[in-house]
Amino acid sequence: MNPVEKLREILNRIDGRGYKGYKAIAGSYRFPDFELWIDHVQGDPFAAPSRLRVWVAAAQAGFPEALFQNDSRRIGLENYLALAVDRACPIASGRRGSGKSGLLAIDAPGQELLARTAVRVSLDGVEARLAAGLPAAGRRILGREAAAMLLEELPRVVAEALTYRNGDPDSMRRFAAAAEDADALRGQLAVQKLVAFVADGSRLPRRSGVDDRPPAGADIVPFQSPPSLRVEIPLPNRGQVTGMGIPAGVTLIVGGGFHGKSTLLQALERGVYNHRPDDGRELVVTEGSAVKIRAEDGRSVAGVDISPFINNLPQELDTRHFSTENSSGSTSQAANIVEALELDSRLLLIDEDTAATNFMIRDRRMQALIASEKEPITPFVDRVRPLFDERGVSTILVMGGSGDYFDIADTVIAMEAFRPVEVTAAARAIAAREPGRVLAPPAGAFGGWRERVPDPHSIDPSRRGREVSVQARGTRVIRFGEEEIELTALSQLVDDSQARGIGLALVYARQHYLDGRRSLAEALRLTMADVATHGLDVLDRRRLGDLAAFRLQELGGALNRLRALRIQGD
DSSP: OHHHHHHHHHHHHHSSSSSGGGGGGGGEESSSEEEEEEEESSSSTTTTTTTEEEEEEEEHHOGGGGGGHOOOOHHHHHHHHHHHHHHHHHHHHOSSSTTTTTTTOOOOOBBOOOSSSSEEEEESEEEEEEEEEEOETTTTTTHHHHHHIIIIHHHHHHHEEEEEGGOOOHHHHHHHHHHHHHHHHHHTTTTTTEEEEEEOOOOOOSBBBBBBBBSSSSSSOOOOOGGEEEEEETTTTTEEEEEEESSSSSEEESSSTSSSSHHHHHHHHHHTTTTTTTOOTTEEOOTTEEEEEEETTTOOEEEEOOTTBBBGGEEEEEEGGESSSOOHHHHHHHHHHHHHHHHHHHOOEEEGGGHHHHHOOOHHHHHHHHGGOOOOOOOOOGGGHHHHHHOOOOOEOSSSOOGGGGTOOSEEEETTEEEEOOOOHHHHHHHHHHHOOOOOOOOOOOOOOOOBBBBBGGGBBBTTSSSBOOEETTEEEEEETTEEEEOTTTTTOOOOOHHHHHHHHHHHHHHHHHSSSOHHHHHHHHHHHHHHHHOGGGGTTTOOOOOBOOOOHHHHHHHHHOOTTBBBTO
């Protein structure tokens, strides 16, 4: 490892040269209080920034082991430290020339506490991975500016953000405790025969559809469980907490418009993740495999067995091996459900606002006009009960316009001005007193679904037949070789860094497990197992600092939306 003065000498020597001269600084350097690795040097001031790693040994960092004694607490602390670096960087960095000159940044978290590659804490010390825009005037090196940035400002960031003595111990403990308590709470759901929990006092609304932070005002109605659904659960840090437990089975969320039905469901969608302190949803947790299901007109579908919901299509299309480049609302929603089940989901979340009406219900009058033998769709209302009774898969539905689900619901929760009230008994009384739909003949057992084996040649991440090319554009699109994977319908994908990780995981799965013999689900499970064992770095050897943990369900959701995907035998 080079002494830090070596870096200063190189920067002075290359001052004023062409930008590619920065390549000379790649390597490792020992500072008084930390070590610096310059892993990648950008070739142009307008290119992606250079990649740096700093390592602070445990003796210098000084973080008590209690802050990271298990994975939950460690991830909470790592997210706090990433935010601390993010806060310190704008103070240190500023414009120092053209392009990205002067940039010093880290991949900072949003409201969710996800495992990330940006910061890693261990018994040995703390590593942080940063992006740096090396200063230039046009395409000429500003060596003295780079020296100030790397030799003066970077050490200040490290000292302020990556040492216990200069941090906020109370905030560190709160982040670690928030993650540990949420994981402990989620671990209690199955024991309590619940699929979700919303703590009393939670604040569910968000600032806007594009801002996931809690509103700044004080007029939010705190969540309070109805007495009949209130449960009490002990947590390692908070002690006993009370809140609304949503039992396994079929649950309806009903109520008038603008009373909080969708707000509650959206909180449950995000309850598969842990949240940072003061988010308002720290103790809103959901069964970890829960999937939001919606209609998705126009999506491609590859070899999915949608026959539990749709049969006898015109032109004798085989719905046991259903493929299309342009699905309808009903066929896409059916495919989304079967794909979720294929990837081990135990809970479906559905909002009628984003569902296909003809897939969800057929009311009494429509049944009278269109005979059942002429209707290829078996509506979800006829399948949701056997889905739980036979397969153990629960469903939570937001319903504001149809009472047909009263007949089969286990629990009915009415939202009244953002306050939940249990109305199960009233809904059952209405169902008994006022018949709704004509009960259809039994739809039969829900059945299983076939294992789909992808054609590996249809999963090609290369560009123009040569190098692998994968790039995420926010949480909306992954550019995968020559194809674009549309992610908009994966509403539980919350971080750009998750999308980047998913893109790399698809390449990894193709290289290691999607071999034409393994099923899609098996290959993706094996990929996730490797990530769990070896960390996100297993996906790419470049020690990237901008990846975040993702779920099997979103990884599969991305692969299922690859328009080039083909299933063997179809």
